[in-house]
Structures are given as C-alpha cells and as structure tokens.
Amino acid sequence: SVTDNPLIFENDFGEPLVISGGNFHGEPLALSLDFLGIALTDLGNMSERRIAKLVDKSEAELPYPPFLTERGGLNSGFMLLQYTAAALTSENKTYSHPASTDNIPSSGNVEDHVSMGPNAARHVRDILENLSVILAIELMSATQAVDFRLKKQPGLQLGQISAQAYQLVRQQIPFLPEDALLYPYLNRLIAMVRTGEFAALVPPL
Numbered sequence: 001s002v003t004d005n006p007l008i009f010e011n012d013f014g015e016p017l018v019i020s021g022g023n024f025h026g027e028p029l030a031l032s033l034d035f036l037g038i039a040l041t042d043l044g045n046m047s048e049r050r051i052a053k054l055v056d057k058s059e060a061e062l063p064y065p066p067f068l069t070e071r072g073g074l075n076s077g078f079m080l081l082q083y084t085a086a087a088l089t090s091e092n093k094t095y096s097h098p099a100s101t102d103n104i105p106s107s108g109n110v111e112d113h114v115s116m117g118p119n120a121a122r123h124v125r126d127i128l129e130n131l132s133v134i135l136a137i138e139l140m141s142a143t144q145a146v147d148f149r150l151k152k153q154p155g156l157q158l159g160q161i162s163a164q165a166y167q168l169v170r171q172q173i174p175f176l177p178e179d180a181l182l183y184p185y186l187n188r189l190i191a192m193v194r195t196g197e198f199a200a201l202v203p204p205l
Contacts, residue, residue, distance in 0.1 A: 026115035030100035033120035040127045041089075041096040044134045048082075048089040051134075054141045055082050064148035068141060075179045078141050081186070085137045088130040095123040095130075136189035139198065143169040144176065164201045168192065 009017040055078050057066030069077025099120035105112045143166055150156055158166055172192070173185040192198060 025113075026117040027100060027113075030115035030117035030120045033117065033124050034096075034098040034100050037096045037120065037124045037127050038098075040124070040131050041092040044089045044092050044127075044131045047131075047134045047138045048085045051082050051085050051138050051141050054145050055079060062145075063152050064145045068144045068148065069179070070177045077179070078144060078182075081137045081141060081182060085134045088134055092127045092130050095127050097123075099123060132193045133186075133190055135198075136186055136193050139165065139169055139189055139193070140173060140186060143173070147175045161201050165198055168197060168201075 005020060007019045009019065011017040053062075054064070055067045057072070065077075066072045067075075067077030067079045069075040099116040102116050102119075103113055106114060146156075146158065146166055157163075169189065172188045176182075176185075
C-alpha cells in the first residue's frame with residue numbers, strides 16, 4: 001500500500017494521472033505492523049521456553065541429559081544455544097514496543113500526528129530475523145533430544161511432519177555427542193528456516 005497524497009501515475013495515453021489518496025495517513029499500516037511484531041515476538045517467546053525445557057537439568061523426568069550432551073560438566077552441550085535464544089527473545093521484546101504509539105509532529109505542525117510506520121516496519125524486519133534464529137535453535141535442539149530419546153526407546157515413532165523435519169535437520173547436522181563449533185551448523189538451519197524449507201512441510205489450512 002502507498003500512503004502518499006496525491007498519487008501520481010501515467011495513464012494509458014502517457015499523460016499524468018493524479019489521484020487523491022484521501023485516507024493518506026499511514027496509521028492503519030503502522031498499527032498492523034505493530035501487532036504483527038507483537039505476535040512474532042510471542043512466537044519467539046514460546047520457542048525459547050521449549051528450548052529451555054530441553055536443556056534444563058532440573059527437568060529430571062526428561063529422557064535426555066542436561067544441555068543435550070553425553071558428558072555434562074566437561075561439555076557445555078547446547079547451553080550456549082539457549083543463551084543465544086534467550087538474548088534474541090529479549091531483544092525482540094524491545095523491538096515489539098509499538099512504534100505507532102510514538103509521535104513527533106513535523107512540517108511545522110502541519111503533520112501534527114505521524115504514524116511512525118517505517119519504524120514499525122523496520123522493527124518487524126529485525127524481529128523476523130531474530131525469530132528465524134530462535135526457531136533454528138529449537139529445531140537443532142529438538143533433533144538432538146529426539147536422538148537421545150531414540151537410544152532409550154528405539155521403537156519411538158515420530159509424527160509424519162515431525163519425522164520429515166527431523167530428516168531435514170539430520171541431512172545438514174549430525175548428532176553431536178560432545179562439544180563442537182555450533183555456528184556453522186546453526187547457520188545452515190537459519191538459511192533453511194528463512195527460505196521456507198520447514199514451513200513447506202506443513203500442509204495449508
């Protein structure tokens with residue numbers, strides 16, 4: 001959508017066509033973007049909490065070791081991945097502060113109420129980038145947890161889409177029994193999340 005007023009086009013005869021936008025204020029777009037940012041931030045909140053559950057040593061009933069590593073204490077396992085997810089989740093909470101609630105009059109008070117829509121759009125962009133990293137960390141952590149559980153329950157069957165997601169991850173990342181350089185693996189998953197490879201596994205509603 002374009003919020004400028006007037007809108008200037010060229011008609012079929014090459015002549016200028018001027019259309020008054022009328023409702024030229026960008027507030028509807030700004031509000032929609034702000035709400036989108038809040039929703040995406042909440043998705044990241046939920047994902048980070050699932051990651052934390054996967055690595056939390058206090059979850060004694062879970063069928064995998066603390067921090068998803070075979071030799072905890074000596075190895076940090078996936079602990080630092082959870083740190084990263086927590087940091088990005090917190091950052092998104094800052095970005096999701098509604099830009100449209102701010103206002104600085106401009107043009108000598110001619111534009112006495114501005115939408116701050118471009119700020120809202122940039123915030124959504126940054127939230128999306130962080131969210132893709134958080135989701136990639138969850139995929140990486142969940143796949144590691146599945147492998148630990150399969151060791152204890154070899155007959156375990158994953159759901160159809162979960163199994164496909166598991167295979168996609170394992171095509172890029174091996175099981176990690178001890179500490180390894182994680183960012184090259186994580187970057188592969190981030191790219192796959194951003195290009196929609198995992199989203200494509202989910203049938204349309």
